[in-house]
Amino acid sequence: QRCLERLRSSRAKLLERYRRAGDAPGSGALLVQEVMEQEWQVLRDGGQQPLQQMLEDPDELAVLEEIQQELILQEQLVIEEYEQSLRFDEECLNATLEGLDASDRIICPVCRKNNLNVKAHLVCCQCGLHISTQDMTEGKLRSLLESTVTEHSHRCFHSPEFTVTSGMEEESSLLMSCPV
Numbered sequence: 001q002r003c004l005e006r007l008r009s010s011r012a013k014l015l016e017r018y019r020r021a022g023d024a025p026g027s028g029a030l031l032v033q034e035v036m037e038q039e040w041q042v043l044r045d046g047g048q049q050p051l052q053q054m055l056e057d058p059d060e061l062a063v064l065e066e067i068q069q070e071l072i073l074q075e076q077l078v079i080e081e082y083e084q085s086l087r088f089d090e091e092c093l094n095a096t097l098e099g100l101d102a103s104d105r106i107i108c109p110v111c112r113k114n115n116l117n118v119k120a121h122l123v124c125c126q127c128g129l130h131i132s133t134q135d136m137t138e139g140k141l142r143s144l145l146e147s148t149v150t151e152h153s154h155r156c157f158h159s160p161e162f163t164v165t166s167g168m169e170e171e172s173s174l175l176m177s178c179p180v
Contacts, residue, residue, distance in 0.1 A: 120134075161179065
């Protein structure tokens with residue numbers, strides 16, 4: 001019980017040691033070994049039971065081995081938790097960086113989920129939007145969308161909706177409409 005308490009209170013020490021050790025093989029039991037040695041020292045100094053007698057009793061040794069295995073498992077759980085925390089932090093950082101990278105992108109006005117892919121002769125989206133264009137750039141398209149939405153908002157408080165239209169002979173085009 002004292003070993004477990006000491007291991008819990010040494011969590012910061014464990015994480016620091018793990019950071020320094022990296023993924024070195026065999027580094028998993030370092031702190032458990034240290035904690036158990038300290039407790040052995042306490043037992044030896046306390047003189048509750050002669051140490052030699054304890055080490056010769058197979059039942060006592062089995063119990064000590066079981067305690068050590070349990071403590072090693074506890075230490076591994078803390079290390080796993082630390083690694084999960086690192087992975088989560090890395091995922092958050094990557095998502096933030098992707099968001100910064102995509103901040104100049106245009107979100108599709110039809111599905112409002114994906115970024116538009118704008119090329120000189122084509123504007124498309126994963127949702128199925130596929131419109132042929134002439135000399136289109138992201139800047140031009142953003143300006144057109146912003147100006148039409150702004151113009152609509154001067155006359156109406158409702159949000160317009162966008163759809164893709166295609167006639168029998170005409171090219172696909174983006175249509176802005178208002179349900180009101």
